[in-house]
Amino acid sequence: MNDERNHFPYADIIVDISHESVDRPFTYRIPRALQGKLQTGMSVLVPFGKGDRKRQGYIIAFRDGVSFDESKVKEIEGITDDDMAVDAILVRLAGWIRKQYGSTMITALKTVLPAKLKKRNLEKREICRLLSAEETEELAKRLAEKNRPAMARLLFALTEKERLPMELVKEKLHISPSTINSLEKQGALKVESVRIYRNPVISSMETAERKDAFGKDRPKLSDAQQGIVDSVLRDYDAGIRKTYLIHGITGSGKTEVYMHLIEGCLKRGRQAILLIPEIALTYQTVIRFLKRFGNRVSVLHSGLSAGEKYDQCERAKNGDIDVIIGPRSALFTPFRSVGLIIIDEEHEPSYKSETMPKYHARETAIYLASLHQASVVLGSATPSLESYYRAKHGEYGFFYLGERLTGNVLPEVYPVDLRQELREGNRSIFSRKLQELIEDRLEKREQVMLFLNRRGLAGFVSCRNCGHVMKCPHCSVSLSEHKAGKLVCHYCGHEEPSVKVCPSCGSRYILGFRAGTEAVEEKLHQMYPRARVLRMDGDTTKKKDSYEKILSAFADREADILLGTQMIVKGHDFPAVTLVGILAADMSLFAGDHRAAERTFQLLTQAAGRAGRGDRAGEVVIQSYQPDHYSIVHAAAQDYVGFYEEEILYREIGMYPPAAHMMAVLVTGPEEREAEYLAEELAKLSKKDAERDLTVLGPGTASLSKLNDNYRFIFYLKSSDENKLAQAREHMESYIQTLQKRSEQVQFDIDPMNGY
Ligand code: ADP
Numbered sequence: 001m002n003d004e005r006n007h008f009p010y011a012d013i014i015v016d017i018s019h020e021s022v023d024r025p026f027t028y029r030i031p032r033a034l035q036g037k038l039q040t041g042m043s044v045l046v047p048f049g050k051g052d053r054k055r056q057g058y059i060i061a062f063r064d065g066v067s068f069d070e071s072k073v074k075e076i077e078g079i080t081d082d083d084m085a086v087d088a089i090l091v092r093l094a095g096w097i098r099k100q101y102g103s104t105m106i107t108a109l110k111t112v113l114p115a116k117l118k119k120r121n122l123e124k125r126e127i128c129r130l131l132s133a134e135e136t137e138e139l140a141k142r143l144a145e146k147n148r149p150a151m152a153r154l155l156f157a158l159t160e161k162e163r164l165p166m167e168l169v170k171e172k173l174h175i176s177p178s179t180i181n182s183l184e185k186q187g188a189l190k191v192e193s194v195r196i197y198r199n200p201v202i203s204s205m206e207t208a209e210r211k212d213a214f215g216k217d218r219p220k221l222s223d224a225q226q227g228i229v230d231s232v233l234r235d236y237d238a239g240i241r242k243t244y245l246i247h248g249i250t251g252s253g254k255t256e257v258y259m260h261l262i263e264g265c266l267k268r269g270r271q272a273i274l275l276i277p278e279i280a281l282t283y284q285t286v287i288r289f290l291k292r293f294g295n296r297v298s299v300l301h302s303g304l305s306a307g308e309k310y311d312q313c314e315r316a317k318n319g320d321i322d323v324i325i326g327p328r329s330a331l332f333t334p335f336r337s338v339g340l341i342i343i344d345e346e347h348e349p350s351y352k353s354e355t356m357p358k359y360h361a362r363e364t365a366i367y368l369a370s371l372h373q374a375s376v377v378l379g380s381a382t383p384s385l386e387s388y389y390r391a392k393h394g395e396y397g398f399f400y401l402g403e404r405l406t407g408n409v410l411p412e413v414y415p416v417d418l419r420q421e422l423r424e425g426n427r428s429i430f431s432r433k434l435q436e437l438i439e440d441r442l443e444k445r446e447q448v449m450l451f452l453n454r455r456g457l458a459g460f461v462s463c464r465n466c467g468h469v470m471k472c473p474h475c476s477v478s479l480s481e482h483k484a485g486k487l488v489c490h491y492c493g494h495e496e497p498s499v500k501v502c503p504s505c506g507s508r509y510i511l512g513f514r515a516g517t518e519a520v521e522e523k524l525h526q527m528y529p530r531a532r533v534l535r536m537d538g539d540t541t542k543k544k545d546s547y548e549k550i551l552s553a554f555a556d557r558e559a560d561i562l563l564g565t566q567m568i569v570k571g572h573d574f575p576a577v578t579l580v581g582i583l584a585a586d587m588s589l590f591a592g593d594h595r596a597a598e599r600t601f602q603l604l605t606q607a608a609g610r611a612g613r614g615d616r617a618g619e620v621v622i623q624s625y626q627p628d629h630y631s632i633v634h635a636a637a638q639d640y641v642g643f644y645e646e647e648i649l650y651r652e653i654g655m656y657p658p659a660a661h662m663m664a665v666l667v668t669g670p671e672e673r674e675a676e677y678l679a680e681e682l683a684k685l686s687k688k689d690a691e692r693d694l695t696v697l698g699p700g701t702a703s704l705s706k707l708n709d710n711y712r713f714i715f716y717l718k719s720s721d722e723n724k725l726a727q728a729r730e731h732m733e734s735y736i737q738t739l740q741k742r743s744e745q746v747q748f749d750i751d752p753m754n755g756y
């Protein structure tokens, strides 16, 4: 099988487009006239079934032979140009995802299509009267006189309400099916099936609250906000569709702008998609949109059942809703005519899929927008380097919102040098400044958030005395400590023995950095026995809803201190929090991938932004071993541009995205030797391609060297030309297909968000 535009004689086609049916494609012959003209994802007309009825199908692959009687193969009749159908758009999107990120067409289709339901659709039967209330009452009286009490009872009930649920009629009114039947024959009523959609968000909301607030709570836009709305809509009306970036500090009114843009889009008769990271999809956010858009909006999130998700797709297809809010998969909502796609917190790594195809929601949204002729709006307080770079180069429109509209000011930030603390005899994880401020807040009964950055769990090695970090001599990323006393680079595979003394200052305090939230919680209890502490991390949020519960408890002031990992950085607003402590800001700095500084800056800026949301000013303590690292310095100053300028230099020199493109190739398998061998073969193959403008790094052991009994090997390709990477990937894919039975898996990741 192969799926490029080509001269193959056969094509695999799916006729019934649904998540399940993509596994059962049918093979058709390509007539001579169409050879070389077809492409995966194209929509064609084919004869189908016994009567050879003409149906629309989609090409998912090409093949050069069939394993059954060739004379039985039917022929494609022609290309259909029904390009605006929802299905056609999703199939084209899948085709693009496959081409861009690598995977099979089937996997790509399954990514964009909703899973069909095993369960039947939910239906509710209702009895509705066909006569007027008066006529019904008269009939009821006559039947009562004729001693037909059951019929009379039902009709009397129907004078009150035009429609009655079948269940109620049977169970509460004790009416038998034959009674209903005979009234139906008399033309007094009819039984109807009503499709019910599972819509958990809406049903859990108090309708009153939604209605009352409709239209209220609408601040007048500031000039800056209005300027953005006008400018995007003016472009839209002039037929200009493009991507815009809104760089706006937290609380600067981005969400308000989104709502106005969505309204503008709906007024123009089109639908809107708003992506939010799952973690920020809180009750507070959702309620703002429900108040504004009522029943026309629906929400997707991971807590929904497959049936509930499916129903939201159906509602979108039927035109029952025009706005969807959800994480990256909400992009695949089957709207007929999307006019606007908004991505909030566009820098979030969760916009990148972690399974094949590893698509990025931003890039995918931009392609989807081109199919629909829609505009794209990206928003963030800390834009990704990619987006800011493109905005600076004029590829995206750009807006800046620099003021908090609620009147409160940005917090005061105190950087603390943990090396200095150590030198002065404080070995605690809490600096003296932080201790002093925590005590002050406990006294004043204000709340504290403590943030433990755990992204660098892989264990970078740093000197507690001078801050020196062990780095790879080839890649300028930090080395990770492995059990066998080795330091390993996860980009190029470079290895060196562990160190006992710091090569920079000779101190013996050089070690892998590991600290857990649990240990910190224990310390807090020892130091502040009367303080009430809530802990939020991977362990305490395993159960469904626990995340929301912890945050609500804290919002209700059931605790004084909330201690947590990056999870606490987003979501609820806590007006009573006036102190944020960042315990070890450097932990994410040496996570061992090229985005480490960017992620650190983002996390610190966002964590700091949590202090002082209410009417009291906030303070932030940033503890680190490298207070002079640019990501920490600029985060402390809340200076995005300063950070960008330094970081982009590093990316340009190192040929990292966005200055170039990068592809991670991950090979995993149960046999260490064989997985490593395949990684080496693939890397060799790529090196052959590597004449110009393509660099191959590795392979080496992945940072996570073994997962679920599978060994992991990684290598990287870099090029300034994205097409070169796609070509190299296609060569690897063809090579993999020629291999006999193999147990290894190969994954491709374009412009990865995380290290491996
Ligand atoms: P962001 O999404 O940038 O964090 P929001 O849109 O949530 O900002 O706005 C932050 C706060 O400011 C919210 O409480 C919001 O109601 C309020 N707000 C937004 N726009 C205005 C405005 N034009 N006038 C007054 N308050 C506003």
Ligand code: ZN
Binding pocket: 463, 464, 465, 466, 467, 468, 502, 503, 504, 505, 506, 507
């Ligand atoms: Zn040192």
Ligand code: ZN
Binding pocket: 472, 473, 474, 475, 476, 489, 490, 491, 492, 493, 494
């Ligand atoms: Zn290296």
